[in-house]
Amino acid sequence: MSPTVRQARLDDYDDIVAFATEVWADREDTVDYIPEVFESWVESDGPTQRTVVAEVGGTAAGLCQAVMLTDHEAWFQGIRVDPDHRGEGLGVAMVHDLFEWASDRGATVGRNMVFSWNDAGLGQSITTGFEPITSFRWAHPSPRATDSEADGDGLIVEADPAAAWSYWTGSEGRTTLSGLALDPGQTWALSELTRERLHRLAEEQAVFAVKGDGTRGMACRVRETVDPTADETLAEYAVGTWDDRDAARALFDAIRTDAAELGVDGTRVLIPETPRHVAQAASVRADLADWPDFVLAADLT
Structure with a gap:
């Protein structure tokens, strides 16, 4: 079933939290911040910010947000996909939707950040069109x-x-x-x-x-x-x-x-x-x- 990418809604909260808590379940010392910020993200969406979900069968199974930082720089964050739906193209669909949104607002570059231990996140970023440019600590x-x-x-x-x-x-x-x-x-x-x-x-x-x-x-x-x-x-x-x-x-x-x-x-x-x-x-x-x-x-x- 092909995903539907749409604007995130407050009533997506339970779906998002349900899979966000499982994304890094194998790392006991890592707490995902998404449950703490999701509602504020949705409420603050506007001309310079867009939060989307990938919906599959009526359930939100993916999340991503883009923010215009300057007149030409966009930032992509919170890229999450339900582990049960990995490999189905949800990440690509969400990111490409947001690439188009940011480009329409004048962005010439989009960036994101991935923990170096996050193999899945790094692979997903490359697949969706990002290339590594730097690292910091x-x-x-x-x-x-x-x-x-x-x-x-x-x-x-x-x-x-x-x-x-x-x-x-x-x-x-x-x-x-x-x-x-x-x-x-x-x-x-x-x-x-x-x-x-x-x-x-x-x-x-x-x-x-x-x-x-x-x-x-x-x-x-x-x-x-x-x-x-x-x-x-x-x-x-x-x-x-x-x-x-x-x-x-x-x-x-x-x-x-x-x-x-x-x-x-x-x-x-x-x-x-x-x-x-x-x-x-x-x-x-x-x-x-x-x-x-x-x-x-x-x-x-």
Whole structure:
């Protein structure tokens, strides 16, 4: 039976929850966030957001959402298919419906994110037309007061968006991440970090530039949020990148202090998935996620 792709409705909730709880049943430490957000997704759909389901025999057996992040960047998330209906083309049907929707609204690129351990999700993304472009890892330095103004190696950390931008444009981190960082408006989404956005974050959130014989690292806070799967408050940092271990230590100390001043429970810092960045972050005790995440993209022109 061919699936019908249609706009999601609130009365799809029970169907969605029933299969969402089974998608990662083999991973005891992984909790799917879809049951927590589905209703708010449906209620907030509009000109720049579309949530769809794939209906089979009157039952919602698949889910996907697309969001316009900027005038040319679309983000695809929440791609789920009932394990009982895998291999039936539900994912392809939903994603292609949303490709058309996003293209009609001016998107030239669509991206999504898949956990690196999620073999089914990676395979589904490739099948639906996405190609891998970059990977990153979450660092979780614990909030605590540190002496972030001065470092024993002569490094200082300043709120200087101009210096941070200059560093970012020529950094290994920017190249590795294809110019992407956490999006300020959409949790769990990445979009292009622009000069204008970085200066706006300096005004509304926080920007850090590590200085010492030139600028040697940068980071920027993008928001405070609540993790619905862990019931804790987090400070999220759109990106963090640096030249060497000393710069990493200074940068993460500044982030720890910033988070402590905000009074949050924890942090989430997006860092490039390179051996150097991961190893140096580990060496300065910025707790790391066990796995990287992959970002994939589709040409919508």
